[in-house]
Amino acid sequence: MDAIILQILNGLDKGSAYALIALGLTLIFGTLGVVNFAHGALFMIGAFCAVTVQRFLTLSFETVDPTRTDFLGNPMKVKTPYVEAWFGADTGAAIINWSVPLAILFAIPIMLLIGYAMERGLIKHFYKRPHADQILVTFGLAIVLQELVKHYYGANPIQTPAPDIFRGSFDFGTILGFDPNVIIYPYWRLVYFGFAAIVIAGVFSFLQFTTFGMVVRAGMADRETVGLLGIDIDRRFTIMFGLAAAVAGLAGVMYAPINAPNYHMGMDFLVLSFVVVVVGGMGSLPGAVLAGFMLGILESFASMNQIKAIFPGIDQIIIYLVAILILLTRPRGLMGRKGVMED
Amino acid sequence: MFGLDKKDTTLLIVVALMVLLAPFILNPFPEGSAMAQFNAGYPDLMQRFVIFGIFAIGFNILFGLTGYLSFGHAAFLGVGSYSAVWMFKLLSMNIIPAIVLSILVSGIFAAVIGFVSLRRSGIYFSILTLAFAQMSYNLAYSVLTPITNGETGLQLSLNDPRILGSSATADGSIPVTSLFGLEMRAAEQIQIGPWAFQFSVGFYTCAIIMLIAFYLSIRIFRSPFGLMLRAVKSNQQRMNYTGLNTRPYTLTAFIISGMYAGLAGGLLACMDPLAGAERMQWTASGEVVLMTILGGAGTLIGPVLGAGFIKYFENIFSKINESTLDGWFSFLPDGLQHAVVWVADHFVGSGWHLTLGILFMLVVIFLPGGLVEGGQRIYAWISGSKRKAKAAETKTEPAE
Numbered sequence: 001m002d003a004i005i006l007q008i009l010n011g012l013d014k015g016s017a018y019a020l021i022a023l024g025l026t027l028i029f030g031t032l033g034v035v036n037f038a039h040g041a042l043f044m045i046g047a048f049c050a051v052t053v054q055r056f057l058t059l060s061f062e063t064v065d066p067t068r069t070d071f072l073g074n075p076m077k078v079k080t081p082y083v084e085a086w087f088g089a090d091t092g093a094a095i096i097n098w099s100v101p102l103a104i105l106f107a108i109p110i111m112l113l114i115g116y117a118m119e120r121g122l123i124k125h126f127y128k129r130p131h132a133d134q135i136l137v138t139f140g141l142a143i144v145l146q147e148l149v150k151h152y153y154g155a156n157p158i159q160t161p162a163p164d165i166f167r168g169s170f171d172f173g174t175i176l177g178f179d180p181n182v183i184i185y186p187y188w189r190l191v192y193f194g195f196a197a198i199v200i201a202g203v204f205s206f207l208q209f210t211t212f213g214m215v216v217r218a219g220m221a222d223r224e225t226v227g228l229l230g231i232d233i234d235r236r237f238t239i240m241f242g243l244a245a246a247v248a249g250l251a252g253v254m255y256a257p258i259n260a261p262n263y264h265m266g267m268d269f270l271v272l273s274f275v276v277v278v279v280g281g282m283g284s285l286p287g288a289v290l291a292g293f294m295l296g297i298l299e300s301f302a303s304m305n306q307i308k309a310i311f312p313g314i315d316q317i318i319i320y321l322v323a324i325l326i327l328l329t330r331p332r333g334l335m336g337r338k339g340v341m342e343d
Numbered sequence: 344m345f346g347l348d349k350k351d352t353t354l355l356i357v358v359a360l361m362v363l364l365a366p367f368i369l370n371p372f373p374e375g376s377a378m379a380q381f382n383a384g385y386p387d388l389m390q391r392f393v394i395f396g397i398f399a400i401g402f403n404i405l406f407g408l409t410g411y412l413s414f415g416h417a418a419f420l421g422v423g424s425y426s427a428v429w430m431f432k433l434l435s436m437n438i439i440p441a442i443v444l445s446i447l448v449s450g451i452f453a454a455v456i457g458f459v460s461l462r463r464s465g466i467y468f469s470i471l472t473l474a475f476a477q478m479s480y481n482l483a484y485s486v487l488t489p490i491t492n493g494e495t496g497l498q499l500s501l502n503d504p505r506i507l508g509s510s511a512t513a514d515g516s517i518p519v520t521s522l523f524g525l526e527m528r529a530a531e532q533i534q535i536g537p538w539a540f541q542f543s544v545g546f547y548t549c550a551i552i553m554l555i556a557f558y559l560s561i562r563i564f565r566s567p568f569g570l571m572l573r574a575v576k577s578n579q580q581r582m583n584y585t586g587l588n589t590r591p592y593t594l595t596a597f598i599i600s601g602m603y604a605g606l607a608g609g610l611l612a613c614m615d616p617l618a619g620a621e622r623m624q625w626t627a628s629g630e631v632v633l634m635t636i637l638g639g640a641g642t643l644i645g646p647v648l649g650a651g652f653i654k655y656f657e658n659i660f661s662k663i664n665e666s667t668l669d670g671w672f673s674f675l676p677d678g679l680q681h682a683v684v685w686v687a688d689h690f691v692g693s694g695w696h697l698t699l700g701i702l703f704m705l706v707v708i709f710l711p712g713g714l715v716e717g718g719q720r721i722y723a724w725i726s727g728s729k730r731k732a733k734a735a736e737t738k739t740e741p742a743e
Contacts, residue, residue: 035466125708131466132412136636137707139629143700151689151697271477271625278470313486320474320481327463327471 002182007300013189015296016196020251021273022288024244030283031237037138040270041145046252047261053103107253115245150263157260162188275323281336362550366540373537386543392651393553394610399634399646401603407641410576414469415476419449419601421623423608428497428618435508436518438613449605457597483620496619639713663691
């Protein structure tokens with residue numbers, strides 16, 4: 001029992017990342033009808049927003065401290081981050097410590113801007129082109145973004161630690177009446193899950209309870225009619241693209257402490273997220289979220305040693321296997337609608 | 344000739360000449376000159392040209408004719424490589440059984456994957472093939488380690504049985520791949536003036552196989568079967584309405600294209616007997632898509648051009664480094680030189696993939712028909728408006 005709960009918990013954080021990326025993919029697909037292969041790259045850029053903010057905050061100047069000497073006897077050089085010099089040592093250290101959450105504030109406008117520029121500059125010209133062309137051009141864009149990041153940040157993963165108070169693990173078992181240290185779960189993953197839930201709830205309520213969201217939903221159902229009613233649906237869809245990019249970016253920012261960001265993390269997630277979207281049903285937002293969590297949890301179950309003993313290597317292929325099975329038995333995915341992407 | 348019409352025969356002969364004379368054509372700059380780094384006439388690179396040409400030709404039979412975009416073709420390449428290396432380990436170092444086995448195994452593999460994937464079309468097909476390829480890649484890395492040797496990759500060793508050959512040569516080293524005793528790595532160098540031309544057995548073996556593959560693809564393009572595949576591309580629904588089941592046709596195309604990929608993988612192993620899982624990674628699948636698109640999907644010569652183009656520039660661009668750039672732009676004023684070199688440095692050396700990505704986007708955006716279409720446009724532009732006016736006059740609208 002405790003092992004099952006532990007695996008469900010372990011699946012949640014990966015599942016949250018899948019769900020967030022798949023949500024963005026589905027938003028783009030549902031509104032603009034474009035298959036965006038560069039979405040993983042947006043996730044990666046989000047993670048590198050966290051890296052950048054951390055670098056900015058730790059920019060420091062060197063001073064010579066005459067009271068201390070290094071091992072050669074020379075006066076020691078001390079690095080002081082500018083932030084600490086400006087805000088005082090304690091506040092400065094706290095700001096640096098909280099760089100990942102702070103990066104969210106930085107990432108939102110950046111990602112909205114990138115999403116907006118991408119849609120206006122590139123995707124706009126591909127609405128009328130075949131899906132194959134859309135896949136190919138966004139695939140090319142993904143390579144470009146990835147290589148640019150690699151050029152400036154190097155090929156190695158960059159450690160981006162979470163704030164100190166989230167280090168360590170939460171003893172989940174004691175709440176449920178198990179022995180201590182049976183079910184432990186890192187705090188940051190809990191934060192990630194909570195954050196993902198908030199973002200997902202935010203997106204859904206934005207679409208459900210605002211006039212803007214209502215118009216967008218109407219546009220998803222019948223773009224032409226909404227246009228005939230005198231509403232500039234294109235502009236709204238562009239904003240939705242920006243929003244989808246921001247969701248992917250936020251997923252990336254918060255994921256940085258879990259897995260040190262490297263330039264190809266986007267591609268790794270992209271393939272899986274596409275599988276998630278297809279399993280959930282193309283164009284279905286709840287389907288994407290559901291499938292994201294489901295596949296995340298399934299993956300973590302498959303990596304249990306007991307299961308690996310029966311089916312060796314199952315943890316590597318479970319997601320693809322499920323996707324193949326679902327596509328063959330329920331061609332529209334779990335919650336796919338009729339008439340979406342049926343060619 | 345060979346059951347081809349006049350135009351196709353000319354094309355085949357031109358390609359044959361270009362491939363067979365490649366050691367000359369690709370070596371235009373004398374040895375030791377400043378431009379010698381742009382030469383591509385050495386066996387290793389030329390082999391890659393033709394092998395990836397085969398890969399792209401095969402991919403084009405699927406994508407160019409039926410419009411099914413497979414993102415998992417590298418899996419067949421990897422499977423082909425693995426089977427060829429196993430043949431070298433178990434049977435003998437002769438390349439014939441290795442190539443035959445790699446074609447067969449990848450064909451069976453393609454039949455299984457195609458049977459499942461072709462139930463869906465459009466983007467679902469792309470994702471299914473991608474999922475299968477990633478699955479094979481992950482399996483090759485983990486559970487199938489006894490067969491694939493995991494991360495290290497499959498290599499020959501002195502302890503291999505090699506029933507029909509010998510485990511080791513007389514001097515105790517691993518035997519090399521050969522065609523009935525003709526070693527693949529054997530090469531002849533001819534010195535003409537300052538030029539040095541290299542002729543290797545490996546390259547010519549690959550070249551002849553590639554020409555056969557190219558000939559077969561022309562025949563497929565011109566056959567009733569090819570016509571049926573084109574019909575699938577233009578409107579599958581109508582085909583279904585006429586009471587025709589298209590799936591056997593698409594499946595056959597998928598298997599043929601998988602066998603081509605397997606052949607390419609087998610040849611890669613013949614030239615250099617090792618196989619690794621990274622050949623199956625989806626970036627490798629993306630590369631063949633790129634080659635086909637860049638050359639011109641659905642055209643005969645396109646994929647060959649695309650493969651050659653990409654492999655050539657990959658080789659050249661990766662070799663250029665900052666000091667080379669500094670040398671080139673040294674005529675500029677100092678500050679400007681630094682700026683230009685700084686910008687250009689992004690695109691060369693390890694930045695080759697950036698160039699590749701940009702090229703990819705530019706081709707898809709501006710030249711969806713690839714290099715072939717570009718060539719045709721230039722040709723049309725040169726041959727002037729007279730021809731265009733005539734064409735417009737005689738053009739008839741197809742009846743819908």
